[in-house]
Amino acid sequence: xxxxxxxxxxxxxxxxxPPATRLPSSPGFWRSPLRGPSFTAVLGLVLxxxxxxxxxxxxxxxxxxxxxxxPVNDKTPDKGILGFYLFAWPTNPHWLYRLNQGVxxxxxxxxxxxxxxxxxxxxxxxxxLPPARSLAHALERISLLLLVGGALFEFVTGVLNVQLxxxxxGSFYPLHFYGAWVFFAAFVAHALLKTPxxxxxxxxxxxxxxxxxxxxxAEPTVSRRGALWFVGGGSLLLFVTTVGQNFDGVLRRTALxxxxxxxxxxxxxxxxxxxxxxxxxxxxxxxxxxxxxxxxVTGRTGTVRLRRxxxxxxxxxxxxxxxxxVEGWSTSDQWWxxxxxxxxxxLVGYEDDPPDVFVxxxxxxxxxxxxxxxxxxxxxxxxxxxxxxxxxxxSPDHGYPARVIxxxxxxxxxxxxxxRMTFGDL
Numbered sequence: 001x002x003x004x005x006x007x008x009x010x011x012x013x014x015x016x017x018p019p020a021t022r023l024p025s026s027p028g029f030w031r032s033p034l035r036g037p038s039f040t041a042v043l044g045l046v047l048x049x050x051x052x053x054x055x056x057x058x059x060x061x062x063x064x065x066x067x068x069x070x071p072v073n074d075k076t077p078d079k080g081i082l083g084f085y086l087f088a089w090p091t092n093p094h095w096l097y098r099l100n101q102g103v104x105x106x107x108x109x110x111x112x113x114x115x116x117x118x119x120x121x122x123x124x125x126x127x128x129l130p131p132a133r134s135l136a137h138a139l140e141r142i143s144l145l146l147l148v149g150g151a152l153f154e155f156v157t158g159v160l161n162v163q164l165x166x167x168x169x170g171s172f173y174p175l176h177f178y179g180a181w182v183f184f185a186a187f188v189a190h191a192l193l194k195t196p197x198x199x200x201x202x203x204x205x206x207x208x209x210x211x212x213x214x215x216x217x218a219e220p221t222v223s224r225r226g227a228l229w230f231v232g233g234g235s236l237l238l239f240v241t242t243v244g245q246n247f248d249g250v251l252r253r254t255a256l257x258x259x260x261x262x263x264x265x266x267x268x269x270x271x272x273x274x275x276x277x278x279x280x281x282x283x284x285x286x287x288x289x290x291x292x293x294x295x296x297v298t299g300r301t302g303t304v305r306l307r308r309x310x311x312x313x314x315x316x317x318x319x320x321x322x323x324x325x326v327e328g329w330s331t332s333d334q335w336w337x338x339x340x341x342x343x344x345x346x347l348v349g350y351e352d353d354p355p356d357v358f359v360x361x362x363x364x365x366x367x368x369x370x371x372x373x374x375x376x377x378x379x380x381x382x383x384x385x386x387x388x389x390x391x392x393x394x395s396p397d398h399g400y401p402a403r404v405i406x407x408x409x410x411x412x413x414x415x416x417x418x419x420r421m422t423f424g425d426l
């Protein structure tokens with residue numbers, strides 16, 4: 001008989017794999033080979049620069065409303081010390097608000113893929129146990145929770161405001177303003193703690209190992225460099241489908257993610273972007289009829305009532321100015337013609353020193369039915385009560401019979417369907 005005896009197989013030199021776990025608090029739960037200090041560091045440094053620009057442009061945007069001038073301009077009346085930086089908004093350069101808000105909204109949307117990738121890269125730390133190993137670790141965890149929650153809140157409310165126009169249980173302005181301060185405070189604390197580590201990780205990526213690196217990573221399907229290119233491609237896609245809202249013509253049609261993107265609304269001299277129509281604002285055409293409408297101007301020497309034909313007999317002036325909205329969209333310069341605000345102030349006793357003005361509209365629905373403008377805005381020779389645009393009478397949607405247009409101001413302060421102007425102390 002043949003000897004069928006076989007030698008035993010040699011032992012497997014590889015250590016046994018640790019048992020799989022279903023608990024997200026275990027390092028073995030998170031198996032992506034992409035996570036690591038260098039990947040997180042690159043995303044973090046991009047956000048460090050981008051979010052700082054977002055925060056500064058957001059504060060500047062709020063200052064543009066001149067909230068300290070009048071309660072109707074102030075959407076965060078209980079801001080207290082948070083309004084320490086406010087300053088009188090200038091009128092030069094005339095495209096200032098257009099640039100600021102275009103950068104703020106476009107950059108915010110562009111950074112969304114970077115933010116989501118960054119949160120994904122550090123998600124194991126949100127489930128780490130014990131919750132706090134020391135007081136310093138507890139403070140770091142609290143700042144991290146505020147950072148993540150604040151980031152999601154600010155980006156979500158910002159995008160909703162751009163896309164859907166005021167869908168919040170309260171006003172967008174205080175929600176976004178106070179949320180920005182909470183988020184940025186956590187952001188600064190986190191940056192102070194983590195920036196040195198991020199820089200070390202970029203200098204010595206192979207030497208840095210921490211809790212983000214899986215002890216038993218899965219097989220890679222893409223390299224970290226490829227993942228960064230993927231994130232960058234997503235940001236680039238959002239950029240090219242948003243930035244066009246700042247321009248006219250063909251570029252505006254690329255703004256697929258902006259509510260005022262696409263082609264201009266109509267053709268002709270009045271065929272440029274608007275924020276609210278006459279129908280939306282509840283304008284009664286009987287009140288804007290030339291026989292019924294009167295502009296009431298009040299000031300130091302009393303009250304003057306002017307029909308539209310009487311306004312047309314006053315000296316008329318022209319100015320090339322854009323309209324720029326808090327939602328990020330803007331127009332190019334339009335050619336406006338009308339009566340200077342400073343000339344209207346002179347009619348009621350302010351020949352040499354035009355003061356602040358309180359403007360009231362016929363608008364019945366929606367925000368900013370009233371607005372206040374500073375003396376420097378009234379005094380600027382380009383600030384008009386416009387009666388014409390691009391050589392034609394204003395259309396109803398652009399504010400017929402008369403609207404305000406001021407250089408560098410947010411579009412909501414360029415009041416349409418003007419009924420009354422009160423010059424003097426507000």
